[in-house]
Amino acid sequence: MELLGYYNYWVFAIVLMVGFYAVIVRNNLIKKLLGLAIFQSAVFLMYITMDKVEGATAPIIQEGVTDQIYSNPLPQVLILTAIVVGVSTTALGLAMVVRIKEAYGSIEEDDIIAKDRKS
Amino acid sequence: MIIIFAVFLLTLLVITAIAIVRAENLFVAVMLMAIFSLLMAANFFILDAADVALTEAAIGAGVTTVIFLGALSLTAENEKKVELSRGVAMSIVTATTLLLIYATFEKPKLGDPEAPVHQHVAPWYLSETPKLIDIPNVVTAVLGSFRAYDTLGEVFVVFTACIGVLFLLSAKNPADKQSRRTPPESIGLRHHLIPKVVGRLLFPFIVLFGLYVQFHGEYGPGGGFQAGAIIATGIILFALLEGEKTALAAVPHSVMMAMVAGGALLYTMVGVVTMFMGGNFLDYSVLSSNPVFGQQMGIILIEAGVGITVCGALLAIFHAFAARENY
Numbered sequence: 001m002e003l004l005g006y007y008n009y010w011v012f013a014i015v016l017m018v019g020f021y022a023v024i025v026r027n028n029l030i031k032k033l034l035g036l037a038i039f040q041s042a043v044f045l046m047y048i049t050m051d052k053v054e055g056a057t058a059p060i061i062q063e064g065v066t067d068q069i070y071s072n073p074l075p076q077v078l079i080l081t082a083i084v085v086g087v088s089t090t091a092l093g094l095a096m097v098v099r100i101k102e103a104y105g106s107i108e109e110d111d112i113i114a115k116d117r118k119s
Numbered sequence: 120m121i122i123i124f125a126v127f128l129l130t131l132l133v134i135t136a137i138a139i140v141r142a143e144n145l146f147v148a149v150m151l152m153a154i155f156s157l158l159m160a161a162n163f164f165i166l167d168a169a170d171v172a173l174t175e176a177a178i179g180a181g182v183t184t185v186i187f188l189g190a191l192s193l194t195a196e197n198e199k200k201v202e203l204s205r206g207v208a209m210s211i212v213t214a215t216t217l218l219l220i221y222a223t224f225e226k227p228k229l230g231d232p233e234a235p236v237h238q239h240v241a242p243w244y245l246s247e248t249p250k251l252i253d254i255p256n257v258v259t260a261v262l263g264s265f266r267a268y269d270t271l272g273e274v275f276v277v278f279t280a281c282i283g284v285l286f287l288l289s290a291k292n293p294a295d296k297q298s299r300r301t302p303p304e305s306i307g308l309r310h311h312l313i314p315k316v317v318g319r320l321l322f323p324f325i326v327l328f329g330l331y332v333q334f335h336g337e338y339g340p341g342g343g344f345q346a347g348a349i350i351a352t353g354i355i356l357f358a359l360l361e362g363e364k365t366a367l368a369a370v371p372h373s374v375m376m377a378m379v380a381g382g383a384l385l386y387t388m389v390g391v392v393t394m395f396m397g398g399n400f401l402d403y404s405v406l407s408s409n410p411v412f413g414q415q416m417g418i419i420l421i422e423a424g425v426g427i428t429v430c431g432a433l434l435a436i437f438h439a440f441a442a443r444e445n446y
Contacts, residue, residue: 004122005228008166011129013219015136017212022140025208028198030145030190034152037183038136041159044175045132048168053237054230058169059257060339061249069232071167072241073257077266080258081273083174084344084429087183088280091436094190095287098443101194108199 008049016042027109029097033090040086044079051075125165132158143198149187156180169340170258173332177348182433185355189440252414254337262342263418267401270421271386274428278383281432288439318360325353333426337415343422347429354430355437363441370434378431386424389417 019042022035051072059073097107104112135155142148156179163172227234248260262270333346358366390401398405403417 004126005230006223006226007126007129008229009223009226010220011133013216013223014133016219017216018133018136018140020215021208021212024211025205026140026198028145030187030194031140031148031198034139034148034187037152038139038155041155041179044171045159045162048163048166048171049229050234050236051168052166052230053232056167056230056232058167058340059245060169061245061255061257063255070245070257072237073244073261074241075236076168076171076258077261077269079168080171080174080262080342080344081270083171083178084348085273085276085280087178087186088277088284088432088436090183091186091440092280092283092287094186095284095439098190098193098440099287107194111199 008045012042012046012049015045029100029107029109030094033093033097036093037086037090040082044082047075047079121165125162128158128162128165132162143200144196145191145198146188146196149184149191152187153180153184156183170256170342170345173340173345174348177345177352181352182348182355182437185352185359185437186440189437193440193443251411252418253411254415254418256337256339256341258340259336259342259418259422263421264401264403264414267390267421270425271390271401274383274386274425277429277432278379281379281435284436284439288443315360318356322353322357322360325356326350329353333422334419336422337418343425343427344429347426347431348433350426351430351433351437354434358437358441363438367438372435372438375431375435375438378427379435382424382426382428382431384424385427386421389420389424393417 016039019035019037019039022038023032026032026035051074053069053071056069056071059070059076061070062068100112101107104115106112106115132155135151135158139148139151139155142151156175159179160172160176163175244261244265245257248254248257252260252264254260329346329349332341332349333343336342336346354366354370357369389403393402393405394400396405401417401421403414404410406413406416
């Protein structure tokens with residue numbers, strides 16, 4: 001039971017590296033972007049894990065309740081905005097992939113490199 | 120009890136992540152990504168982050184999936200099979216994972232109230248919000264007032280990314296120069312009975328819920344980012360059902376562009392107005408004779424700006440991908 005206190009961080013480490021693996025090994029550009037999105041989500045998980053306080057509740061203050069403790073609002077604010085920024089940057093990456101497909105006829109990295117070498 | 124559920128969800132998260140990387144059909148991978156986001160949202164909720172869970176559910180599972188599918192329809196659905204030497208990558212990844220796990224033993228345990236992160240500025244936010252701003256949701260207070268500079272920056276990142284997408288996707292495709300085929304009439308899902316009926320029923324409630332999240336963000340989980348995403352999702356659903364043309368007739372390009380720029384402008388103008396009224400940039404206390412009321416007014420205004428920009432940007436990005444097929 002003692003070790004379960006670290007379980008969130010272990011999942012963070014594993015998911016982070018699973019995303020990283022997709023980025024470095026997979027040749028497909030969309031797969032790389034999916035890997036990047038997983039990587040990003042893992043970082044979100046780490047921040048949100050840090051905000052938790054044992055026995056606390058979401059940081060929405062109830063009137064007349066004085067003995068309630070609340071979780072830390074700061075990591076939540078940072079990650080809330082990061083999620084929205086994440087989707088916009090992913091969309092930008094996908095737009096680039098679409099243009100690469102139109103220019104090279106492929107979204108596989110080795111095909112693109114082969115085509116570049118030829119010309 | 121809750122810890123068993125959390126461990127179960129986190130384990131599912133790892134399995135889904137591995138399945139995404141292993142899937143060779145990209146369509147399957149994108150659908151798994153939506154499940155991954157939903158699981159992530161559930162985890163955030165267990166960890167007391169209601170606002171973040173709402174954002175992740177609306178954006179990760181909703182908008183991101185649609186944008187990925189739009190990109191897939193323009194590229195290829197299947198990944199090419201290649202035999203790669205994965206040994207080096209695998210050993211690097213395994214070694215880094217083990218190092219990261221080793222490093223976690225130095226970290227404070229989950230839920231430890233003595234953790235350094237809870238000692239710094241967070242207690243001040245929690246104790247001063249009722250006095251200075253007097254709204255129940257501390258996350259909205261920090262987002263809108265204490266850290267309003269940050270949020271302004273994020274809004275401009277969304278704005279810039281949207282411009283980038285439009286810039287990349289609105290140029291004509293060089294390969295298609297000869298075959299200027301007329302764009303096929305996009306009919307959406309109009310001929311499928313069940314999506315049509317269910318979608319039509321859901322659409323007004325999605326938009327209504329979006330507006331509720333926008334204007335109730337000071338009292339419960341919600342705010343401009345979530346509301347913008349939810350309303351955009353509703354309109355994207357409408358576009359998928361009725362075809363792009365009908366959706367563009369309802370929300371034309373000019374309106375979307377005005378929303379993207381207008382929201383960011385509204386946010387900045389609130390800051391400029393506070394400067395003219397003798398305060399600092401984005402210090403809302405001067406907006407009214409009662410500083411607490413001024414703060415609330417400022418937060419409502421900037422949340423509106425955030426919501427308008429996010430909604431406009433996500434819609435513009437979706438339509439940019441959808442319109443690309445017609446070139």
